[in-house]
Amino acid sequence: MGDRTYPIYIGNNLLQNAGKYFIRHHIGRTLIIVTDENVARRYLHPIIKSLKKKNYSVQTIILPPGEKLKSLETAGKIFSQLLLWNIERSATIIALGGGVIGDLAGFVAATYQRGIGFVQIPTTLLAQVDSSVGGKVGINHPLAKNMIGAFYQPAFVLADTSVLRTLPKRELICGMGEVVKYGIIMDRQFFEYVERYLVNALAGDEKILTHIIERSCELKAVVVSKDEKEGHLRAILNFGHTIGHALEHSGHYGFLRHGEAILYGMIAETQIAFELKMISFEQKERIEQMIQRIPIPSLAPLKLKYSKLITAIKKDKKVKDGSIRMTLPLKIGKVSLPMSVAEPFVQQSIEYVKIFGI
Ligand SMILES: NC(=O)c1ccc[n+]([C@@H]2O[C@H](COP(=O)([O-])OP(=O)(O)OC[C@H]3O[C@@H](n4cnc5c(N)ncnc54)[C@H](O)[C@@H]3O)[C@@H](O)[C@H]2O)c1
Numbered sequence: 248m249g250d251r252t253y254p255i256y257i258g259n260n261l262l263q264n265a266g267k268y269f270i271r272h273h274i275g276r277t278l279i280i281v282t283d284e285n286v287a288r289r290y291l292h293p294i295i296k297s298l299k300k301k302n303y304s305v306q307t308i309i310l311p312p313g314e315k316l317k318s319l320e321t322a323g324k325i326f327s328q329l330l331l332w333n334i335e336r337s338a339t340i341i342a343l344g345g346g347v348i349g350d351l352a353g354f355v356a357a358t359y360q361r362g363i364g365f366v367q368i369p370t371t372l373l374a375q376v377d378s379s380v381g382g383k384v385g386i387n388h389p390l391a392k393n394m395i396g397a398f399y400q401p402a403f404v405l406a407d408t409s410v411l412r413t414l415p416k417r418e419l420i421c422g423m424g425e426v427v428k429y430g431i432i433m434d435r436q437f438f439e440y441v442e443r444y445l446v447n448a449l450a451g452d453e454k455i456l457t458h459i460i461e462r463s464c465e466l467k468a469v470v471v472s473k474d475e476k477e478g479h480l481r482a483i484l485n486f487g488h489t490i491g492h493a494l495e496h497s498g499h500y501g502f503l504r505h506g507e508a509i510l511y512g513m514i515a516e517t518q519i520a521f522e523l524k525m526i527s528f529e530q531k532e533r534i535e536q537m538i539q540r541i542p543i544p545s546l547a548p549l550k551l552k553y554s555k556l557i558t559a560i561k562k563d564k565k566v567k568d569g570s571i572r573m574t575l576p577l578k579i580g581k582v583s584l585p586m587s588v589a590e591p592f593v594q595q596s597i598e599y600v601k602i603f604g605i
Pocket residue numbers: 283284285286312313314317344345346347348350370371372373374377378379380381382383384393410411412413414415418421505
């Protein structure tokens with residue numbers, strides 16, 4: 248990423264020493280922390296204390312939690328607050344929270360006065376392994392998710408693994424969806440590591456989680472540094488997402504969380520690869536067995552209708568000229584570039600995936 252390269256600091260108890268990293272990166276004196284209520288309650292105080300010790304002036308914007316927040320309306324409210332406070336271009340916005348806060352605060356940082364300083368302090372596993380890496384920021388539109396945004400890199404990312412102790416189990420599972428994905432698309436050894444230590448990771452073992460976060464960031468960074476703006480290569484990160492997004496949509500974004508939908512999406516898309524004779528039965532089984540060990544809700548209550556799912560799939564931004572395109576696994580650790588898949592294979596894979604879940 249050339250001059251847009253930035254470090255990701257990963258470790259425990261980093262928040263209490265946040266100020267040190269701001270000094271190291273010559274961040275200007277004015278900071279605005281954007282966070283949500285759940286995170287603020289637990290982690291705002293130690294960060295502010297550390298920043299004030301280093302003579303930073305800190306303002307905070309605390310929002311209610313939830314995906315609904317990632318809207319033009321909330322962004323507008325933040326812009327108004329920044330203007331009322333006379334925030335200048337030398338200021339820096341800190342996104343303290345999960346992917347919702349990271350995307351929203353990053354979008355504001357990218358656009359306020361055509362771009363001000365930006366630092367990410369991700370507090371969910373998903374944000375630490377995925378959304379804080381790669382520079383995508385944005386908001387939702389009532390008609391579609393993540394449709395308005397920018398590529399905007401932070402000065403640095405501070406991923407404190409200690410904060411994962413308070414993360415609800417379901418959120419941890421959502422992050423694991425992306426972790427499993429990295430193993431399947433790029434790194435067999437990493438897949439095997441996650442396979443071996445899955446139970447420990449889901450129980451919140453910090454040593455295991457730290458390795459998982461480090462390797463996931465490295466793997467995502469390899470892809471993003473070669474293809475920042477989503478040409479061909481970055482599309483491999485979308486493995487499991489074409490069908491996953493449609494499943495998420497069919498539950499109106501309330502029934503399945505994103506990471507859970509991606510886990511199902513990976514089962515379905517691996518089944519397509521198997522039907523197309525691109526992956527062996529043994530490798531497909533191993534992927535399924537790994538995913539089945541992660542507790543995710545059964546799809547049964549969704550009463551999935553293929554006609555609705557296919558409409559959602561065709562709306563996906565990965566569909567080109569009406570043809571459904573996806574990245575498919577060739578073996579654990581290697582995927583194809585996006586390729587066209589005929590509709591009957593998609594339909595069959597959705598029937599197949601219905602039998603999974605707890
Ligand atoms: N920019 C990207 O590249 C990218 C990639 C993947 C996902 N995303 C986006 O990320 C968003 C999802 O992010 P998410 O899964 O982190 O959800 P989230 O930000 O909604 O956080 C999940 C919940 O956990 C709470 N929380 C956060 N940290 C906590 C902690 N340490 N302890 C206790 N509770 C905590 C939050 O308040 C929230 O209720 C979606 O909007 C998605 O589009 C972006």
